[in-house]
Amino acid sequence: MLATAAGALLAVTAAVLTAPHAAQAADASTGFHVSDGRLLDANNKDFVLRGVNHAHTWYTARTPQALKDIKALGANSARVVLSTGDQWTKNDTADVAAIVSQCKASRLVCVLEAHDTTGYGEAGAAVPLSRAVDYWKGIKSAVEGQEKYIILNLGNEPYGNTGYANWTSGTTDAIKSMRAAGFKHTIMVDAPNWGQDWSFTMRDNAAGVFAADPDKNTVFSIHMYGVYDTAAEVKDYLNRFVSQKLPIVVGEFGDAHSDGNPDEDAIMATAQQLGLGYLGWSWSGNGGGVEYLDLATGFDAGRLTTWGQRLFNGANGIKATSHEASVYGSTDGGGDGNGGTSPxxxxxxxxxxxxxxxxxxxxxxxxxxxxxxxxxxxxxxxxxxxxxxxxxxxxxxxxxxxxxxxxxxxxxxxxxxxxxxxxxxxxxxxxxxxxxxxxxxxxxxx
CATH class of the missing domain: 2.60.40.290 (Immunoglobulin-like)
Incomplete structure (x- = not known):
């Protein structure tokens, strides 16, 4: 999401469950990959994202300490906001390379996302996914060879509440273009409708988009705000992906929002129950009336907000459920207490x-x-x-x-x-x- 709130969203409408589809395994790779609907790391270990979003492109000087603080609070991952240069100052190759190094130094898996696509078709300054692809191609040297440590989030909330019917073809074309350019990373794709998919466009077309990825290495991301204000809506949406063995994460969510009050308890509990990743929005620096979404006051890890305390330290929260990626030599073995030695x-x-x-x-x-x-x-x-x-x-x-x-x-x-x-x-x-x-x-x- 943007630091300023998106427009009001339409009501959730009923839809028929799509037929089950088994997401086949990606080819063996040196990095993250999808197998049987699950995200695995380079050691073929199941990896569940437990982290937060950080608005790097607006707060570049804050990033090194922010990543350290996010890690110290128990997170295993961070979603880092980048700009293609179309709406905000471009994060160039050197900047992205530095972020990758900082993520690795903090032993975090970083999801790098291009933000300038937010609300395309409705937001006047937003750019299409094809521009995001151009950006990734331009900074490829910063991420190539880092497939063990990072995931590429193609473009943030790539369609608003108009033109969202083009999400399927636009996303498919962008993934194919990335693969043709040689990107072997796991690619995360956001839903339309400002990320919330009230139209169920992503839900009902995800199987085809996954199948169209030559590497079968796509993960879907839903952003849960006001549309997901009941446990029933949260469970229904996520279970429909799980039943089709399609990889899904909650790429953004909060404990409140101007378009309605999301059920963060249900989001976190359902994600934990299903073994799905989540990334809360956002570390600090929100403006435009959504300052309540800050997890830390003034980027100070010692001053967590009520939302920050909930996400990090509450039931089904980051501290209780996060496990470090095995590519960092972690010995927590998924948190069972046996030192990771189980066969x-x-x-x-x-x-x-x-x-x-x-x-x-x-x-x-x-x-x-x-x-x-x-x-x-x-x-x-x-x-x-x-x-x-x-x-x-x-x-x-x-x-x-x-x-x-x-x-x-x-x-x-x-x-x-x-x-x-x-x-x-x-x-x-x-x-x-x-x-x-x-x-x-x-x-x-x-």
Missing amino acids: CQVNYRLSDWGSTFNADVTIRNTGTTAVKGWKLQFSFPGDQRVNSAWNAKVSQQGKAVTATHEAWTETIPAGGSVSFGFNGSSTSANSAPGAFTLNGTSCTKA
């Missing part, structure tokens, strides 16, 4: 509809030898019951659940994974199991 990693994703739910489970072999024949055990935290399963045999005694392989999922190659799923029912609040063991060995949680 397995489990990702448990929920698609919850209240009384019924689906759980998609991926077991990743992080060891050096193949696992042939496996038994995964865990316990439900509530009254969940398994009804049916696929790609594994699943049994339950009380809260204890045991899943064993089928003939076609028997072997987990070294560095590889197998997936299975099940349908269940529950009469109480649903959440992921707290721990998993594979053949009696504790696994980390993705």
Whole structure:
């Protein structure tokens, strides 16, 4: 979003669920990549963004300390605002290279975004995504070879509330142009409608956009402000991507906004439940009537605002849920307390509809030898019951659940994974199991 508020948004309208689409794995790369709907780092470790936005282009001198402070408060990532030079002073190659170095020095994954596309078609000074592509090509030397540490956010909120029907073709063309220019990075793409996708244009066309990326390495970003003022809206939107195995993050959100009061509690809880990334807006320096979105008063990490305290230190917040990217040699292993030495990693994703739910489970072999024949055990935290399963045999005694392989999922190659799923029912609040063991060995949680 801009430091000044965007125009009023239209009401959310109903839409029919699109057919499931499995996001296929990107080719093996030296950097971030998408596999089976998940963002993985260069070590093939699941990575969940837990960070904040920083308005670098307006506060360039603040960036080195801001990144250090954001890291010290527990974040694993920061989304850094850049300008193509079309609306604001251009952040040139040298400047971007310095930002990349500062991100790495602070052991942060940085999402670099081009901001001048904000509200194209409605905001008079905004430029199309093709101009953002030109910008990325112009500063390519600053980001090339840094695919382990950065993600490129193609253009911020690239369409307003007019002309948004062009989002699909415009985004597809921009991704193809980036790939043709040799960019191998994970590319993040923002939704139209000032990022909020009230028209469901991104939601209903994401599968086609992903398929059109030659590298299959696109992540979708929704900005949740006033349109997402109920838990039902938050859960419905995010679950529709998860059910299609399409990678989605909440690239921006706040605890208040001029267009309505977003449900930040639901945003953070649902993101944590589904294992999805989020990045709060924004570190400091907001103006134009939205100063309440500052996380820190006057760029002072010692003076967090109420919103800052909520995001960093509250339930499902950054401090409690963030894990450093493994490319920095982290030993937190996904936060399970076993020092990251486990030879397995489990990702448990929920698609919850209240009384019924689906759980998609991926077991990743992080060891050096193949696992042939496996038994995964865990316990439900509530009254969940398994009804049916696929790609594994699943049994339950009380809260204890045991899943064993089928003939076609028997072997987990070294560095590889197998997936299975099940349908269940529950009469109480649903959440992921707290721990998993594979053949009696504790696994980390993705």
